[in-house]
Amino acid sequence: MDTGISLNPERRAAMIESGAWNDKLITDYLAQAIANTPDRVAIVGYQVTSDTRTSLTYRELDQKVTRMAAGLAGMGIEKGDVIACQLPNWWQTTALHLACMRIGAILNPLMPIFRERELRFMLRHGEAKLLVIPKVFRDFDYEAMVDGIRPELDKLETVLVIGGEGERSFENRLLDTAWEKQTDTDALFQERKLGADDVIQILYTSGTTGEPKGVTHTSNTLFSNVRPYADRLHLTSDDKVLMASPLAHQTGFLYGIMMPIYLGTTAILQDIWDAEFVCRVIASERPAFTMAATPFLADLVKTAPNHEGELDSLRIFVSAGAPIPSAIVEQASQVLEAKIVSAWGMTENGAVTMTCPEDPAERASQSDGKALPWMDVKITDFQGNDLPAGEEGNLLVRGASLFVGYLKRPDLYGVDDDGWFSTGDLARMDGNSYIRITGRTKDVVIRGGENIPVVEVENLLYKYPGLADVALVGCPDDRLGERLCAYVTLDDNATGVTLDEVKTYLTEQQLAKSYLPEYLEVIEAMPRTASGKIQKFKLREQAKAVRLDPAKRS
Numbered sequence: 001m002d003t004g005i006s007l008n009p010e011r012r013a014a015m016i017e018s019g020a021w022n023d024k025l026i027t028d029y030l031a032q033a034i035a036n037t038p039d040r041v042a043i044v045g046y047q048v049t050s051d052t053r054t055s056l057t058y059r060e061l062d063q064k065v066t067r068m069a070a071g072l073a074g075m076g077i078e079k080g081d082v083i084a085c086q087l088p089n090w091w092q093t094t095a096l097h098l099a100c101m102r103i104g105a106i107l108n109p110l111m112p113i114f115r116e117r118e119l120r121f122m123l124r125h126g127e128a129k130l131l132v133i134p135k136v137f138r139d140f141d142y143e144a145m146v147d148g149i150r151p152e153l154d155k156l157e158t159v160l161v162i163g164g165e166g167e168r169s170f171e172n173r174l175l176d177t178a179w180e181k182q183t184d185t186d187a188l189f190q191e192r193k194l195g196a197d198d199v200i201q202i203l204y205t206s207g208t209t210g211e212p213k214g215v216t217h218t219s220n221t222l223f224s225n226v227r228p229y230a231d232r233l234h235l236t237s238d239d240k241v242l243m244a245s246p247l248a249h250q251t252g253f254l255y256g257i258m259m260p261i262y263l264g265t266t267a268i269l270q271d272i273w274d275a276e277f278v279c280r281v282i283a284s285e286r287p288a289f290t291m292a293a294t295p296f297l298a299d300l301v302k303t304a305p306n307h308e309g310e311l312d313s314l315r316i317f318v319s320a321g322a323p324i325p326s327a328i329v330e331q332a333s334q335v336l337e338a339k340i341v342s343a344w345g346m347t348e349n350g351a352v353t354m355t356c357p358e359d360p361a362e363r364a365s366q367s368d369g370k371a372l373p374w375m376d377v378k379i380t381d382f383q384g385n386d387l388p389a390g391e392e393g394n395l396l397v398r399g400a401s402l403f404v405g406y407l408k409r410p411d412l413y414g415v416d417d418d419g420w421f422s423t424g425d426l427a428r429m430d431g432n433s434y435i436r437i438t439g440r441t442k443d444v445v446i447r448g449g450e451n452i453p454v455v456e457v458e459n460l461l462y463k464y465p466g467l468a469d470v471a472l473v474g475c476p477d478d479r480l481g482e483r484l485c486a487y488v489t490l491d492d493n494a495t496g497v498t499l500d501e502v503k504t505y506l507t508e509q510q511l512a513k514s515y516l517p518e519y520l521e522v523i524e525a526m527p528r529t530a531s532g533k534i535q536k537f538k539l540r541e542q543a544k545a546v547r548l549d550p551a552k553r554s
Contacts, residue, residue, distance in 0.1 A: 001080055001081065001106070001126075001127045002080070003106075003199045003216060003405075003407060003408075004405075004407075004408060004410065005199055005216050005404050005405040005407075007218075007404055011419065012197065015220065015224070015374075015400050018374060018400070020220075020224045020373075020374035020399070020400035021196065021220035021223075021224055021400060022196075022223070022227075023195075023196040023219075023220065024196065024219065024223060025101060025194060025196060026098065026101055026219065026223075026258055026261055026262075027098065027101045027102060029261050029262045029264070030058070030061075030062065030065075030098060030261055032264065033058045033264040034058050034059060034062050036264060037237075038057065038058050038059040038062075039057050039058070039059060040057060040058055040264070040265075040266065041056070041057055041058075041266045042056050042057060042058040042060075042061045042260070042261070042267065043055070043056045043061060043091045043094060043260075043266070043267050043268075043269065044266060044267070044268045044269070044285060045089070045090055045091045045271075046268070046269065046270045046271065046277070046281055047088075047090070047271050047272075048270065048271055048272040048274050049138070049272065054091060056091060058264075061091075061094075061095065061098075064095055064175065065095050065099050065102065066102070066180050066185055067174065067175065067177075067178070067179050067180050068095055068096070068099040068174050068175070068179075069098075069099040069100075069102035069103050069188075069189070070179035070180045070182070070183050070185050070188065071173065071174040071177060071179035072099055072100075072103055072174070073103045073183070073188060073192075074182065074183065075130070075158060075173070076129075076157065076158075077103060077105050077129060077130060078104075078105075079103065079104030079105070079192050079194075080104060080105070080106065081105050081106070081129045081130075082105070082106045082107075082108050082126050082127055082128045082129060082202065083096065083100055083105050083106070083107055083108065083128065083129065083130045083131075083132070084107075084108040084109075084110055084122070084123060084126060084128035084130070084131045084132070085107065085108070085109055085131070085132040085133070085248075086109075086110040086111070086112060086114065086119070086131070086132070086133045086134075086142065086248070087109075087112065087132060087133070087134060087162070087247070087248070088112050088134065088137055088246075088247075088271035088272070089243060089244065089246065089247050089252065089256070089269040089270060089271045090134075090162070090269065090271060091269065092162060092170070093109065093247045093248075093257065094247070094257045094261075094267065094269075096132060097253075097257055098261075100200070101194065101200065102189045102192065103188065103189070103192045104192035104193070104194050104198075106199055106200055106201065106202060107200065107201055107202075108126050108128055108201075108202040108203070108204075108214075109201075109203065109247060109248035109253060110122060110204070110248055111246055111248045111249070112134075112137060112138075112246070112248070113450075113512045113513065113514050114512055115145065115510045115511065115512050116145060116148060116149050116510035117509065117510040117511055117512075118204075118212070118512060119145070119146070119149060120149050120152060120153075121211070121212060122204050122212060122214075123149075123153050123155075123156060124152070124153060124154075124155070125212075125214060125407065125408065126202055126204075126214055126407065127155045128153075128155065128156055129155060129156065129157050129158070130156070130157065130158045130159075130160065131146065131156055131158070131159050131160070132159075132160045132161075132162065132170060133146060133160075133161055133162070134161070134162045134163060135161050135162065135163035135164050136163065137271075138272065142161075143159075143161050143164060143168070146159055160173055160174065194219070196218060196219040196220045197218050197219075197220055197404075198218060198219070199216045199217070199218055200217065200218060200219055200222075201216070201217045201222065201253070202214045202215070202216055202407055203217075203248075203250060203253070205346075205347040205348070205451065211456075212453070213406045213407075213409060213412060214406055214407030214408070214409075215347045215348050215403050215406060215407075216403060216405050216407055217403050217404065218404055220400075221400065221401050221402065221403060221404060222254060222258060222350070222401070223258070223262065224374055224399075224400035224401045225254060225349070225350035225351065225372070225400070225401035226254055226255070226258050226259050226262050226350075227262070228372045228374060229254075229255070229259070229350070229351055229354070229372060230259055230262065230263060231373075232354060232356060232357075232373075233289065233316050233318070233341070233357060234357065235259075235263060235265075235288070235289055235316075236263065236265075237263050237264040237265045238265070238288075239263070239265055239287075239288035239289055239315070240265055240266040240268060240286060240287040240288055240289075240313075241255065241256065241259060241260045241263075241265060241266070241268065241287060241289050241290070242268045242270070242278070242281065242282065242285070242287035242289065242290040242314075243255065243256030243267060243268065243269055243270070243290065243291070244269075244270040244273050244278060244290070244292060244296065245291060245292045245293065245296070245449075247269070249449075250345070250346075250347045250350055251291055251292075251320065251345075251351075251449075254350050254351075255289075255291050255318075256269065266285075268285045268287050273292075273296060275296075275299035275300055275302065275303040276303055276306075278300065279300070279303055279304065279306070279307040279310065279311060280307075282307075282310065282311050282313065282314055283307060283310035283311065286313035287313060287314060288313060288315045288316065289314075289315065289316045289317075289318075290314065290316075290318070291317070291318035291319070291320065291343075292317075292318075292319065292449075293319070293320065293321035293322065293448055293449025293481075294319050294320075294321060294323070294324050294325075294328070294448075294449070294479075294481055295322075295448045295449070295479045295480050295481070297317060297319045297324065297328060297332065297340070298325075298328050298478070298479050299479075300317075300336070301328055301331045301332050301335060301336070304335040304336055305335050311336060311337065311338075312337045314336065314338040315337070315338055315339065316338060316339055316341060316357060317332070317336070317338040317339070317340050317341065318341045318342075318343050318351075318354065319340060319341070319342055319343070319364070320342065320343040320344060320345060320351065320449070321446060321448070321449025321450075322446060322448075322449065322480070322481025322482070323342075323365070323368075323437070324340065324342050324364055324365045325365060325478060326362065326365035326366075328365075329361060329362065329364050329365045330361075333361055339357045339361075340361065340364045341354060341355050341356070341357060341364060341369075342354070342355050342363075342364040342365070342367065342368050343355070343368065343369055344369065344425075344435065344437055346423060347403075348402065348403040348421065349375070349397060349399075349401050349402055349421075350401050351372065352371060352372065352375050352377065352397050352401075353369035353370055353371050353372070353375075353377060353435050354368075354369035354370070354372060355367065355368075355369040355370075355434070356369075356370075363434070366436070367430070367434040367435065367436050368427075368434075368435050368436055368437050369434060369435070370432070370433045370434045370435070371397075371399075371433070372401075374399050374400035374401070375397060375398070375399035375400065375401060376397065376398050376399050377395060377396065377397050377429070377433075377435060378395075378396050378420070378429075379391065379392075379393040379394065379395060379396075379428060379429050379435075380393050380394050380396060381393050381394070382394065389428075389429055389430055389431045390428055390429075390430065390431075391428060392426055392427070392428045392438050392439075393426065393427070393428070394422060394423075394425075394426065394441065395422075395423045395425045395426065395427040395435065395437070396420040396421060396422050396423065397420070397421055397423055398415075398418070398419040398420045398421060399419075402415070402419070402421055424440060424441045425437055425439070425440050425441065426438045426439040426440060426441060445472065445473065445474035445482050445484050446474070446482055447474070447477075447480050447481065447482050447483060447484060447514065448479075448480040448481065448514075449481070450514055452472075452484055452515050453515070454472045456515075457472055457484075457506070457511065457515055457517075458470050458471070458472055460505075460506060460509050460511065461486065461488070461502065461506070464502065464505055465494075466490055466491050466493070466494030466495075466497060467488050467489070467490065467491070467494070467497065468488075468489045468490055468491050468494075469488065469489040469525075469526045469534070470486065470487070470488050471486075471487045471488075471526060471534050471536060471539055472484060472485065472486050472487075472517065473485050473487070473536050473539045473540045473543050474540070475519065475540075475543035475544060475545075475546040476544060483518045483519065483546065484516070484517045484518055484519070485517065485518070485519040485520075485539075485543040485546055486499075486502065486517035486519065486520045486521070487520075487521055487523055487526070487539050487542075488520065488521075488522055488523070489522070489524065489525060490522060496522065497520070497522065498520070499517065499518075499519070499520040502517060502520055503516050503517070519543075519546050521542075526539075527539065
């Protein structure tokens with residue numbers, strides 16, 4: 001597929017000169033690991049529901065990737081084609097990315113929580129030629145879902161199902177056939193070899209327009225984040241990486257797929273978050289690092305006292321997606337050996353700011369860190385003027401890991417002539433260049449680290465019979481960061497509406513479960529400006545009562 005993305009040559013020259021971009025691919029780091037430690041375990045995969053463990057050495061991973069890459073090429077995947085996968089944290093996701101890199105394809109990971117509405121748009125917009133899904137995960141039949149929308153996906157030629165049957169079986173088609181014996185893989189991979197500025201990843205992010213945007217990254221933009229990230233945390237090849245955050249998020253992709261191979265270490269993948277289960281994994285596998293949203297940390301802190309002395313291998317826990325309550329940092333210091341590190345980032349950049357392991361413990365709850373090497377941040381007023389330390393304003397970023405464009409939407413790229421990208425977040429910066437996220441200019445609610453596309457949900461609710469006005473806002477929550485609250489007004493003839501009725505309706509509209517409101521209030525009229533715009537800041541103030549009154553929650 002022609003992504004329509006072109007790289008600014010001045011940006012490339014500056015990044016090469018600074019050393020931020022080194023023109024290396026993940027397959028280069030894989031080859032290095034295979035040469036140095038072929039029998040080191042590359043991936044350990046845990047499937048929570050079945051309580052099973054899978055292990056692959058670097059040598060075994062390389063063999064599977066070679067077979068899969070040759071197989072994908074044999075099935076008609078060409079250089080530049082998009083392969084989508086909607087998979088949990090299974091080893092196949094890592095292997096697919098590596099196989100795509102071998103044959104010049106682009107990987108488009110999709111969150112397992114997505115349903116027909118999201119998939120219909122993303123698979124069509126991304127022009128995926130092949131899709132890999134599980135047969136069933138968490139009691140949901142993905143194959144049946146994809147079959148339901150398949151007639152609308154004219155570019156989708158092949159669906160492979162992990163745990164499937166017949167011609168659709170991922171195992172039968174890719175793993176059980178010796179594809180590598182049917183072609184000269186060395187010649188194939190050399191012919192398909194990518195450059196470090198080629199687009200290799202498409203990740204969809206929810207925007208304020210309600211239409212997801214396809215964020216595109218290259219090997220250079222992604223590794224210019226991974227390398228300083230690992231350096232700041234002092235991670236080495238001896239430090240195993242635990243990843244229970246979704247690999248289809250930038251967090252999981254960067255630090256659960258790419259970073260372990262860059263380090264030449266072991267990635268430990270867990271497909272469903274369960275604090276008791278993860279404690280057993282930590283005790284058994286001895287990881288040194290993990291990164292997850294704040295609710296994961298809160299759960300681990302509650303569970304850790306039952307595993308005294310078993311979690312001491314965990315040296316670093318990076319938490320992002322929502323501010324970390326100071327109480328959780330304090331509790332973590334009492335029950336975990338790990339240093340809590342806070343971070344802020346975006347799909348468009350990966351982690352941009354992060355505290356340091358050497359910082360005082362309380363800094364993790366007081367700030368979101370300072371910029372990583374090769375990244376810059378600044379705070380401006382709404383006219384674009386730089387603001388002094390301590391003042392709140394728009395957060396802008398620029399630098400090496402900034403993405404290269406939105407797929408098919410060059411008009412939305414929004415990077416100015418000096419390379420600054422407006423994040424849509426509000427922040428302030430202290431005298432030591434540490435930032436604190438204070439709010440958002442974008443109309444997005446973040447629940448448990450997951451962005452909820454508010455406008456899309458509102459548009460659906462406006463079609464619900466009897467509703468006149470709709471406004472969705474977030475209310476603070478100690479565990480999830482925010483919960484979604486719906487404020488509605490009724491038509492003159494409507495008698496009322498309940499939260500359960502709204503949830504049922506949205507589910508019927510094929511909306512992801514995690515996007516459903518958890519609180520609903522019918523009000524007489526929306527607070528509005530003189531020009532008629534809804535004043536959501538007033539609703540956010542009202543929504544704080546939800547935190548104080550759990551009885552109002554669903």
